[in-house]
Amino acid sequence: MSSWLDYTINGLIVGNVYALVAVGLALIFGVSRLINFAQGSIYLVGAYIGWVAVVRLQTPLFITICLVAASSALVGLIIERFGLRPLQNSVRIAPLLATIGISFVLDQIVMLTFSPNPRALPSQLPDIRFQIGTGTIGPLDILIACIGITSALLLFAFLRYTKLGWAVRATAQDRDAAMQMGVDVNRVNQAVFGIAAALGGLSGMLVGMYYNQIDTAMSLQATLKGVVAEVVGGAGNVPGAVVGSLLLGLVESYGVAIFGTSYRNLFAFLLLIVVLVFRPNGIFASAKQAPPEPLTGTFVAPSRPVQIPRWALVIAFMAFALLPLLPVSSYVLQTLINAWLFAMLALSLTLVAGTIGQVSLGHAALLAIGAYTSALLSLDFSVPVSLAIICGGLMSAALGTLLISPSFRLRGHYVSIATLAIGEIISLIILNWETVTRGPIGVSGIPPLSLFGFELVSAATIYWFSFSVMVLLALLQVRLLGSHLGRSFRAIRDDDVAARAYGLSLNRYKALAFIFGGFAAGVSGGIAAHLYSYINHETFNTQQSILALTIVILGGLGNVAGAIVGSVALVGLPEVFRIAAEYRILIYGIVLLLLVRFRPQGLLGTI
Amino acid sequence: MAEEIGTGTNAPVASHASLLSLRGLTRRFGGLTAVDGIDLDLAKGQLVSIIGPNGAGKTTLFNLVTGLDRPDRGEVRLDGQAITGFSPEKLAGNGIARTFQLGRVFGNLSVMENVLIGAHTRLRAVKPATPLIGPLLELGLALLRPAAVRAEEEQLREEVRGILARFGERLLPRIDQPAYSLSYANRRRIEIARALALRPRLLLLDEPTAGMNPTETAEMQALVAELKAEGLTILLIEHKLDMVMRLSDRVIVMDEGKKIAEGAGEDVRNDARVIEAYLGHGSSRPAADERETAA
Numbered sequence: 001m002s003s004w005l006d007y008t009i010n011g012l013i014v015g016n017v018y019a020l021v022a023v024g025l026a027l028i029f030g031v032s033r034l035i036n037f038a039q040g041s042i043y044l045v046g047a048y049i050g051w052v053a054v055v056r057l058q059t060p061l062f063i064t065i066c067l068v069a070a071s072s073a074l075v076g077l078i079i080e081r082f083g084l085r086p087l088q089n090s091v092r093i094a095p096l097l098a099t100i101g102i103s104f105v106l107d108q109i110v111m112l113t114f115s116p117n118p119r120a121l122p123s124q125l126p127d128i129r130f131q132i133g134t135g136t137i138g139p140l141d142i143l144i145a146c147i148g149i150t151s152a153l154l155l156f157a158f159l160r161y162t163k164l165g166w167a168v169r170a171t172a173q174d175r176d177a178a179m180q181m182g183v184d185v186n187r188v189n190q191a192v193f194g195i196a197a198a199l200g201g202l203s204g205m206l207v208g209m210y211y212n213q214i215d216t217a218m219s220l221q222a223t224l225k226g227v228v229a230e231v232v233g234g235a236g237n238v239p240g241a242v243v244g245s246l247l248l249g250l251v252e253s254y255g256v257a258i259f260g261t262s263y264r265n266l267f268a269f270l271l272l273i274v275v276l277v278f279r280p281n282g283i284f285a286s287a288k289q290a291p292p293e294p295l296t297g298t299f300v301a302p303s304r305p306v307q308i309p310r311w312a313l314v315i316a317f318m319a320f321a322l323l324p325l326l327p328v329s330s331y332v333l334q335t336l337i338n339a340w341l342f343a344m345l346a347l348s349l350t351l352v353a354g355t356i357g358q359v360s361l362g363h364a365a366l367l368a369i370g371a372y373t374s375a376l377l378s379l380d381f382s383v384p385v386s387l388a389i390i391c392g393g394l395m396s397a398a399l400g401t402l403l404i405s406p407s408f409r410l411r412g413h414y415v416s417i418a419t420l421a422i423g424e425i426i427s428l429i430i431l432n433w434e435t436v437t438r439g440p441i442g443v444s445g446i447p448p449l450s451l452f453g454f455e456l457v458s459a460a461t462i463y464w465f466s467f468s469v470m471v472l473l474a475l476l477q478v479r480l481l482g483s484h485l486g487r488s489f490r491a492i493r494d495d496d497v498a499a500r501a502y503g504l505s506l507n508r509y510k511a512l513a514f515i516f517g518g519f520a521a522g523v524s525g526g527i528a529a530h531l532y533s534y535i536n537h538e539t540f541n542t543q544q545s546i547l548a549l550t551i552v553i554l555g556g557l558g559n560v561a562g563a564i565v566g567s568v569a570l571v572g573l574p575e576v577f578r579i580a581a582e583y584r585i586l587i588y589g590i591v592l593l594l595l596v597r598f599r600p601q602g603l604l605g606t607i
Numbered sequence: 608m609a610e611e612i613g614t615g616t617n618a619p620v621a622s623h624a625s626l627l628s629l630r631g632l633t634r635r636f637g638g639l640t641a642v643d644g645i646d647l648d649l650a651k652g653q654l655v656s657i658i659g660p661n662g663a664g665k666t667t668l669f670n671l672v673t674g675l676d677r678p679d680r681g682e683v684r685l686d687g688q689a690i691t692g693f694s695p696e697k698l699a700g701n702g703i704a705r706t707f708q709l710g711r712v713f714g715n716l717s718v719m720e721n722v723l724i725g726a727h728t729r730l731r732a733v734k735p736a737t738p739l740i741g742p743l744l745e746l747g748l749a750l751l752r753p754a755a756v757r758a759e760e761e762q763l764r765e766e767v768r769g770i771l772a773r774f775g776e777r778l779l780p781r782i783d784q785p786a787y788s789l790s791y792a793n794r795r796r797i798e799i800a801r802a803l804a805l806r807p808r809l810l811l812l813d814e815p816t817a818g819m820n821p822t823e824t825a826e827m828q829a830l831v832a833e834l835k836a837e838g839l840t841i842l843l844i845e846h847k848l849d850m851v852m853r854l855s856d857r858v859i860v861m862d863e864g865k866k867i868a869e870g871a872g873e874d875v876r877n878d879a880r881v882i883e884a885y886l887g888h889g890s891s892r893p894a895a896d897e898r899e900t901a902a
Contacts, residue, residue, distance in 0.1 A: 302714055302787040476750065483749035484723070484730055484760070491713045491724045498711035501673055502805065503699035503728035508742050516746065606715060 005135030007257045008250065013141050015249020016148035017210070019242045020203035021226030022233065023155065024196025026241035029230065030172035031185075031192050035413045037099040038079055039200050040223030041106035046072045046201025047208040047218060048110055051121050061124050065147070068205045069198040075106070076197020080189055086597060091301045093359065096413050097553060097596045100361075103219065104546060104589030111216040112582060118215040121208035144206050151199055152242065159238075164191050172236060200226075220542060221265070224424065227417050228272040234282025244282070247271075266428045269421040276418055277406045300357065300493065300557050303601035308561055320467060324460035331575075333459040337531070339571040340466040344524035345544070346551040346563035347470075347477055348517035353549065354557030354606065355486065356513040357493030358407070359416045362423020363521060363548055364540040365403075368430060370396040370522025371529035371540065372437060375446040378530070385450045389526035396522020401514040408510045411496070423545065430537040442536025449530045466527055470564070473520045477560050480516060481607065489513055490558070490607075543585060547571075550592045556602030565603060624650045626840045627672070627809055632681035634667055634864075641667040643864035644681070649809070654831075654841040656851040658875075659861035660884055665844045666708050668861070669811050672842075673705050674698045685809065700728045702808035706798040706815060708844070714787035718778055721786050721797050722767045725804030731759050763804075770800045773830060792823045799830070810834070811842045816850065828853065852876070860884065 021039055028036045049071050053064040083102045087094045125143065129136040159165040164187070170178040171188045179185055204222065208214040229248045233240025248268060255267035275283065324333060345367060353359045374392030377383040383391065403426060407418035430437045437443070449456040449465060456462050480486055488509055492499045496506055529535050551570050555562020570591070574584050595602065627649040634642040642664045649655050657665050670676035672683055674695035683691045685701060693701070704725070713721050727733060732748040748756055771778045774796050781789060786797055795815060802810055815831065816824040828850045835841060835854065845851050851858060852872040860868040860875055862884035868875050875881055 300715065302785065304785065479750055479752075480746075483752060484727070484732060485746065485749040487716065487720050487723060488727065490716055490720075494713035494715055495711045497675065498707065498713065499724070500695040501675065501699060501705055501707075502724050502801065503696045503733070504724070505694075505696045512742055512746055515743075 003134040004257075005133055007253045009132075009135050009137055009141065011250035011253030012246060013144050013210070013249070014253065015229075015246035016144050017203050017207050017245075018225050018229045018248055019148055019245035020151060020199040020206075021222055022229035022241035022245045023151075023238055024199045025226050025230040026233070026236055026238045027168070027192045027196050030236040030238070031168060031175070031188055032084075032095075033236075034084070034095050034099070035227060035235075035417060036196070037096070037223055037416075038083075038103040038106060039196065039226055040219040040221070041103040041110075042072055042075055042079075042197045042200040043204035043207075043222040043226075044107060044110055044214075044216065044219040045075055046204035047121065047214040048114055048204075049201065050205030050208055051114075051119055051214060054122060054124060055119075061143075064124075064205070065202065068201050072201020072204075073194040073198040075201070076193040076195075077190060079197070080193035083593070084193075085186065085189070090596075091600060092412065093300055093557075094596050094600055096359065096416060097549075098593060100546065100549070101589045101592035101596065103223065104585055105593065107216060107219045108582070108586035108589060110219075112586070114216070116216050118213050120212050121205070121214050122212060123209035125209075140209060144210065147202060147206065151202070155195065155238070158195075164188070168192060224265075224421065225268055228268050228421070231272060231414075231417065232275045232283060234284050237282060237284065240282050240284050243284075247283075262428075262432055265424060266432070269425045269428075272421045273406050273418065273425075276410060276414060280410065280414070300354070300606050301600035303556075303605040305556060305559055305605035305607045306603075308604070313561070317471070321464075324463050330459040333463045335572055335575040336568070337459070337463050337466050339567045340463075340470040341524050341528055341531075342544075342548065342551065342571045343470050343564045343567035344473055344520050344527075345548045346555070346567050347473055347560065348519075348521040348524075349548045350552040350555065350558055350560065350563040351477060351480075351489075351517040351520075352513050353552055354559065355481065355493065356489040356510060358419070358510060358513070359549070360404070361416045361420040361542070361545055361549070362404075362426070363419070364542065364544040365423040365426035366396045366400045366518050366521035367525030367528065367544065368426060368535075368537070368540040369400050369518075370525030371535050372430065372443065372525075373522070374526030375443045375529040375535060376436070378447050379443065379445065384453070385447055385530055386452070389523055389530070392526030392529075393519040393522035396525065397515045397518035400518040400522070401511050404514055405507075405511065408507050420542070420545075423542065427537050427541070437537070440536065442534060442539075443529075444534045446529050446533045446535070448533065449527065462531065469523060469527065473523065474560050474564060477516070477520070481558075481560065485509070485512065546592075547585075547588055550588045550595075552602075553592060553595050553600075554602055556604040556606050558607040559602065559604045560607075562602055562604035626651045626686055627842070628684045629668075629672070630682045630684075632668065632671055632678050632683065634664075634671055634676060634678050640864045642671060642678070645861075645864075645866055647859065647866075649840060649842060651840050652835075652838045653856045654835045654843060654854055655857045655859060656843045656845055656855040657859045657861060658845065658848065658851055659867075662863075663861040663884075664864040665861055666813055667864075669705060669813055669842075669844065673703055673811060699805065702805070703811070704802035704805040704807035704809070705811035706795070706802055706813055708813040708817065710791070710794050710798060712786040712794045712797050712801075715785055717785055718771070718782050718789070718797055718800075719764065719767055722770060722800045722804045723763060725801035726763050726766070726806075728805060729763075732756060767800075767804060770803050773803075773833075774800065775826075792819050795819070795827075803834075807839070809840050809842065811844075813844045814846060815843075816845065816847055824850065848876070 021043055025036055025039050028034055046068050050064060050068045053059045053067050059067060079102055083098050084095055087098055123140050125139040129138050159169055167183045167188050168191060170183055171185055175185065229245035230241045232247060233244030248271060251267050251271055252264050256264050345363065348366065349360060349363050370392035373395040374388040377388040377391055378385050404419060404422055407415050410418055431440060449462060451465065456465055488504050492504055492506060492509055500506060525540065547570065551566035552563060554570060555566030570588065625648040629645055629647040632642055632645045645668060659665055667676065671678045674693050677692045682689060690698060690701065713724065732745045771782060777793055777796055786794060799815060816827045819827060824847060831854055855872055857869065858872050858875045859866055860881045867880045867884060868878045
């Protein structure tokens, strides 16, 4: 069908689009050592502003481009001013969480305004193709190349010949020195966020025109692709980001040519993991030096955890344990069952992100491993359900830890990127490994929950089952935290250099944390599979990972009671107030932002 | 004096008494040679100080000895065994403990927990080094906590109280407070207590009195003297020359990564090259002036 030249051209064009996102990420990382997880959301905003301009206002192409660039830049400035500047002296984890929150808020606003259905975004260009050798090239390809090159030249001129550009470069080299020399770092941040957002927005518009389709799922993909390209080129390295983007575009294009479209993202994420593990500073830097540590200071907010008296815990336990005996509707019970399942995931994440400081953004993948293992064991091998669930937990502990282990070498924000990518890889493996996972069709007819041969059908029995499993896991985790391991995990979180100097092997303890946490998440996924009776590769998605993270932050990092309280609050309250599903994620995003800004230690405090 | 010891390949073989010996240790960062062919011998029970202007490579040298950084060339031996390029966690297991120049306590851990981390390598549960089985056993022991493990923990806690008692009333009353809530000087003390909990064969102290007032400095000096008297082998980086002169068996002066002088305190103090290094190269200020500022 298409020639290799076509794939090369396609790769370069797509790479050019990625470059617009990646250059923005590199600029921001350069001056503030921050990986801006909201970059993809600006890209999304750009695509939809482009749609409004082209379809509704019917502006000519040039005006559309200016409009998209200007409004995206404005969004970037707002993010910088109100989302990130107040966090300047905050703990290291805060800006990372803030950009995640901003990203979800922006995505949801776009989704609520334009509906999640895909839309066509015509390019307003004539539909002709020019023959070049064995391949063809269209006017849109030329436009994308022109915008890419023009942006690169403008950016180069800005950084090279303007005073503000010098200030940006000076800040990227040494922030403190630049400040002492009178550089207004806030203005530099503003400039960088404005430029990054304008480029990101344009990129979104161009991608929309290239595929003649835009939808709200573009955002996360764009962030991931941009981050991959940026990290491949070396974090903070602007020319490196361009090369990384083109490389990524080519790898994807050739990968699709050989293996098919459903493997496109797999290549991008595998490239990321390979680069992070073998050349954490990007392909241009020497592998010897440690990657730059994003920001300094303590990782989590120092605080004293709230001491909950034992009698209060006992009363709360009794109240929830006896709840099904009271005349409550099965709707309440179902909501709480859901809360207990999330609490198990939150227990897992609070250990990994809170206690040992590895902020995992792909935690839902552990649910998926547990769910698939349990479902397939009980369906294909007739393993009793409760045994299958335990096997799901063990599989999640073993396989999840093995798959996440490449991230053990990384620190800070890189861990989040790597775990996000690994989560996506797991989901893609589930999608593509049809002989085992049944691929896109999913697994249906999963047997219901049962215990010692008795099927749990009533809401009350399922409630008791999930509640007792959750309480058991929580008690185990409390016991773990009270041991030398709890102490060791927290020491690694607070200062991994000092921890190593006192004999704590980072690999060993990170693996142990993921093994323990993986078990809880896997059990949660296993129970969910038997509860839903149908699962597919999208049942456990990034939204659940982010919800779990919000729960963990709300409860207090590392705080076991906090994870449970957070789950009841964030899963239960929206049900109580009957908040429509599409507004929930918006609310989670806003809650996350408010917490990071006003109560970073959460409700019950960091442990 | 540096010439007497010799720098380079024909350095004398370390005697058996020497606990730590460095030969031609070199570390480059790009064009800068941060540590340049350093030789050093530290006998058991000795205290050797390393002095030198900022940026002379002292802390980099510490990082090379403790495994946080790897040398480009040269050799590190501990008690005759080559340990060059070992990981920090392995070196901790070999009995090397250190404190950090800028202070690295575990902020959210209590004073007690901070010091207990120092004893980590001695824990029974940590010992099995078998891959896969070792960590899982450790997890099992942590969750089941048999009587032996509980007794060990209790005994370590008692030992930590003993170590903290060496700092008088500075740390004991704050034993359950998180480290971040303590004063700067107290956090430095926690670091030393943590190092002692490892029961080190070799202790590396990186500016233990930085940021301390004269009273606190005197206390710290007394403590280091006490540790030395107990037979601990110590490598000390310190800017307060008065303390260096009182405590050291030998003083090594570094400048621009090289050892420029070595010997007894007074000799080094009067060495022309040392004075020049402290004054800055090519400066013509009188030497007497320098001694004031350096001390």
